Amino acid sequence: MRIALLGYGKMGKAIETIALERGHSIMLKVSSASENFSLQNCDVAIDFSLPSSAVANISKCLEAGVPVISGTTGWLDDYDDIVSLCNSKEGTFLYASNFSLGVNIFFELNKTLAKLMEKLPQYKVNIEEIHHTQKLDAPSGTAITLANDIIDETNYEKWTLNTPKQNEIGILAKRIENVPGTHDVNYDSAVDSIQIKHTAHSRQGFALGAVIAAEYVHDKKGVFTMKDVLNIS
Numbered sequence: 001m002r003i004a005l006l007g008y009g010k011m012g013k014a015i016e017t018i019a020l021e022r023g024h025s026i027m028l029k030v031s032s033a034s035e036n037f038s039l040q041n042c043d044v045a046i047d048f049s050l051p052s053s054a055v056a057n058i059s060k061c062l063e064a065g066v067p068v069i070s071g072t073t074g075w076l077d078d079y080d081d082i083v084s085l086c087n088s089k090e091g092t093f094l095y096a097s098n099f100s101l102g103v104n105i106f107f108e109l110n111k112t113l114a115k116l117m118e119k120l121p122q123y124k125v126n127i128e129e130i131h132h133t134q135k136l137d138a139p140s141g142t143a144i145t146l147a148n149d150i151i152d153e154t155n156y157e158k159w160t161l162n163t164p165k166q167n168e169i170g171i172l173a174k175r176i177e178n179v180p181g182t183h184d185v186n187y188d189s190a191v192d193s194i195q196i197k198h199t200a201h202s203r204q205g206f207a208l209g210a211v212i213a214a215e216y217v218h219d220k221k222g223v224f225t226m227k228d229v230l231n232i233s
């Protein structure tokens with residue numbers, strides 16, 4: 001595939017390495033300095049840019065008829081508009097808050113655990129995420145996915161970064177130098193705790209998942225998720 005990298009920072013560079021290893025070509029590398037870039041001759045675009053630039057980047061791809069996947073977090077208020085644009089253009093779009101295989105298994109574990117814990121009101125859930133200090137958004141997109149998946153299975157109504165009320169899931173967002181991404185979901189009662197945790201050791205898992213997702217979508221039409229890519233039912 002001929003790939004456009006929309007965002008050539010920590011993730012863009014990690015994706016470039018894996019894409020080249022898998023026999024793909026990088027046609028375009030877009031950073032903050034790139035104005036009016038052209039997607040000509042690109043088979044697929046991979047957006048890992050900024051919360052403030054993702055919507056414009058994704059829209060530009062859909063307008064140009066170039067399949068696009070996005071891992072950028074912090075722009076999801078506009079997700080439904082992007083889905084509408086994709087459908088109106090009969091285009092191709094996939095967003096994932098986390099592209100790693102391990103986290104996508106962790107998402108399934110989280111949903112199953114939430115279903116079990118729903119019957120045990122003596123346990124209160126909270127989520128903790130730890131990331132490097134350059135991260136712009138909080139909480140992480142992954143923590144939001146975890147919280148929303150719990151909300152779908154339980155009586156919790158929303159998540160909060162503040163002290164949680166009875167019907168809220170508290171998310172604690174920590175920023176520590178060089179941490180690629182750690183997430184844990186904790187259920188605490190007066191007598192014990194249950195915890196599930198995912199720890200990324202590097203950005204390689206995110207980058208490999210993104211390239212595999214681009215390979216999956218590039219010749220398809222529609223709106224996809226990692227469940228389609230990984231064939232998780």
Ligand SMILES: NC(=O)C1=CN([C@@H]2O[C@H](COP(=O)(O)OP(=O)(O)OC[C@H]3O[C@@H](n4cnc5c(N)ncnc54)[C@H](OP(=O)(O)O)[C@@H]3O)[C@@H](O)[C@H]2O)C=CC1
Pocket residue numbers: 006007008009010011012030031032033048049050051053057070071072073074096097098099100206
């Ligand atoms: N879904 C997932 O699996 C993962 C998602 N992420 C998310 O991906 C995003 C990027 O992360 P990361 O690579 O660590 O961030 P970086 O800050 O390292 O890179 C961001 C890149 O975006 C570029 N950029 C700035 N403005 C624009 C623009 N208008 N169009 C295109 N690119 C632009 C920056 O350019 P310049 O250098 O010139 O400023 C930089 O190259 C974040 O939202 C992060 O949360 C991260 C890891 C995994």
Ligand SMILES: O=C(O)C1=N[C@H](C(=O)O)C[C@H](O)C1
Pocket residue numbers: 073097098131135139140141142143180181182
């Ligand atoms: O900014 C990051 O680095 C990461 N962002 C994603 C998120 O917000 O969940 C995924 C991963 O945890 C790394």
